[in-house]
Amino acid sequence: MNTDEKVYDVCIIGAGFSGLVLAIKLARAGLLVCLVELNRMVGRRILSTGNGRCNFTNSRMGAQYYYSNHSLDFISDNHNDLRQFLNELGVYDKDLDGYYYPITNQAKTVREALENEISFLGIDVLLDNRVTEVSKADLFKVTTTRTIVNAKKVCVASGGLAAATLGSSKIGYKIAQSFKMKTTKLSPALVGVKSSSQCLKELAGVRATGVVSYKDYSCEGEIQFNKDSVSGYPIMCISRFIGFDELDKKLSDIRIDFIPYLSAEQLKDELTKRFNRNPKATILTALVGLCNEKAIEQVVSYSRIYGDTTVDRLDEEDVENLVYFFKNFTISVDGTKGFDSAQVTAGGVDLSEIDTSSMESLKCKGLYFTGEVLDVDGICGGYNLNWAYTSADIASKSIIKELQ
Numbered sequence: 527m528n529t530d531e532k533v534y535d536v537c538i539i540g541a542g543f544s545g546l547v548l549a550i551k552l553a554r555a556g557l558l559v560c561l562v563e564l565n566r567m568v569g570r571r572i573l574s575t576g577n578g579r580c581n582f583t584n585s586r587m588g589a590q591y592y593y594s595n596h597s598l599d600f601i602s603d604n605h606n607d608l609r610q611f612l613n614e615l616g617v618y619d620k621d622l623d624g625y626y627y628p629i630t631n632q633a634k635t636v637r638e639a640l641e642n643e644i645s646f647l648g649i650d651v652l653l654d655n656r657v658t659e660v661s662k663a664d665l666f667k668v669t670t671t672r673t674i675v676n677a678k679k680v681c682v683a684s685g686g687l688a689a690a691t692l693g694s695s696k697i698g699y700k701i702a703q704s705f706k707m708k709t710t711k712l713s714p715a716l717v718g719v720k721s722s723s724q725c726l727k728e729l730a731g732v733r734a735t736g737v738v739s740y741k742d743y744s745c746e747g748e749i750q751f752n753k754d755s756v757s758g759y760p761i762m763c764i765s766r767f768i769g770f771d772e773l774d775k776k777l778s779d780i781r782i783d784f785i786p787y788l789s790a791e792q793l794k795d796e797l798t799k800r801f802n803r804n805p806k807a808t809i810l811t812a813l814v815g816l817c818n819e820k821a822i823e824q825v826v827s828y829s830r831i832y833g834d835t836t837v838d839r840l841d842e843e844d845v846e847n848l849v850y851f852f853k854n855f856t857i858s859v860d861g862t863k864g865f866d867s868a869q870v871t872a873g874g875v876d877l878s879e880i881d882t883s884s885m886e887s888l889k890c891k892g893l894y895f896t897g898e899v900l901d902v903d904g905i906c907g908g909y910n911l912n913w914a915y916t917s918a919d920i921a922s923k924s925i926i927k928e929l930q
């Protein structure tokens with residue numbers, strides 16, 4: 527397609543969730559929109575979300591579930607708006623304890639519904655076009671590897687650096703910097719954490735619940751142990767802090783509380799009670815049921831007790847060591863598994879450079895940013911797609927008001 531002569535109202539860079547939502551909202555308002563995408567299909571990343579099921583929002587919604595270097599007070603609970611938006615495209619949803627998925631359980635449904643609407647609205651989509659530069663004179667000029675798109679406004683919805691194989695590039699940050707906008711440090715987030723702790727050789731394959739702490743940050747859930755890394759919900763949640771500490775060379779250990787349902791004092795009483803009931807039981811028998819059996823074996827080993835020791839041979843110090851290691855099981859941290867394994871990018875275009883009531887750059891009129899490219903990242907649970915939607919929704923309202 528030769529777009530040299532045509533002047534679009536808006537050129538959107540990136541046909542991910544954010545770009546697609548924005549394009550649909552603008553085209554429905556009668557604006558002439560061009561979507562430019564480096565992949566050969568729109569919304570490719572959506573297919574991988576929620577383990578192929580697409581957890582697109584959450585009933586517990588608000589600024590407290592997001593991180594940024596800037597205030598996020600403008601984020602409110604809009605999860606029902608997003609549900610309605612998808613519902614209007616034919617995507618019905620189901621609520622799994624507040625986590626929303628398409629009723630089909632297939633992320634494919636969401637991608638296809640968005641693609642169908644883009645096609646129905648007759649939006650021009652330039653696939654297999656990598657944007658290399660954006661410049662501004664009277665109009666914006668978006669240069670791709672194949673063509674040049676002229677537009678009155680441009681929205682950068684090009685995502686972050688996570689999961690490069692699904693299509694990611696630094697273009698969003700480069701465009702911001704070319705218009706003298708600041709970007710913050712970038713870290714992989716919602717990602718597994720590498721560790722060379724010896725205990726992982728024994729724990730590999732285990733899934734155990736507990737509270738994971740890293741410095742001041744804690745999160746509870748199922749931890750998955752692999753031979754050279756840990757993952758699972760609580761690890762994903764703290765990984766962004768590990769990522770930034772890795773950049774600053776300030777890494778610390780992870781601590782796991784395998785028995786969060788008892789305080790240290792209650793656990794000590796529980797152990798004493800168990801040991802008194804059957805003094806001839808081996809330590810491993812006496813501890814059965816407190817938490818995952820492999821975790822118990824490791825805690826006993828950390829406490830320097832042999833598994834076949836009968837409990838009548840344990841002294842006060844042994845009990846204190848057991849309590850300590852059940853509640854402070856330590857794993858060394860070598861860093862995160864990196865952007866390729868990450869679900870999202872922490873950091874991005876600095877929100878202090880953006881009017882958050884419109885998502886427009888404060889440095890360049892007519893230039894907008896939405897989605898993951900901005901310095902906003904959410905926790906696990908549908909928050910990042912919700913942010914992609916929220917920012918697109920804000921931008922759409924502002925652009926429609928100006929151009930209609």
Ligand SMILES: Cc1cc2nc3c(=O)[nH]c(=O)nc-3n(C[C@H](O)[C@H](O)[C@H](O)COP(=O)(O)OP(=O)(O)OC[C@H]3O[C@@H](n4cnc5c(N)ncnc54)[C@H](O)[C@@H]3O)c2cc1C
Nearest residue numbers: 540542543544564575576657684685693897898908910911
């Ligand atoms: C494995 C995985 C699972 C996830 N699961 C969930 C989940 O269940 N729930 C949730 O809320 N979030 C989830 N996320 C995060 C979520 O997918 C992203 O936060 C969200 O898709 C960001 O949307 P976006 O539109 O801002 O960016 P993207 O979806 O990344 O879209 C950006 C688009 O821009 C294109 N692009 C990039 N550079 C260029 C260029 N130079 N020229 C043209 N096009 C370009 C890309 O190809 C891409 O299509 C998951 C992420 C991954 C990787």
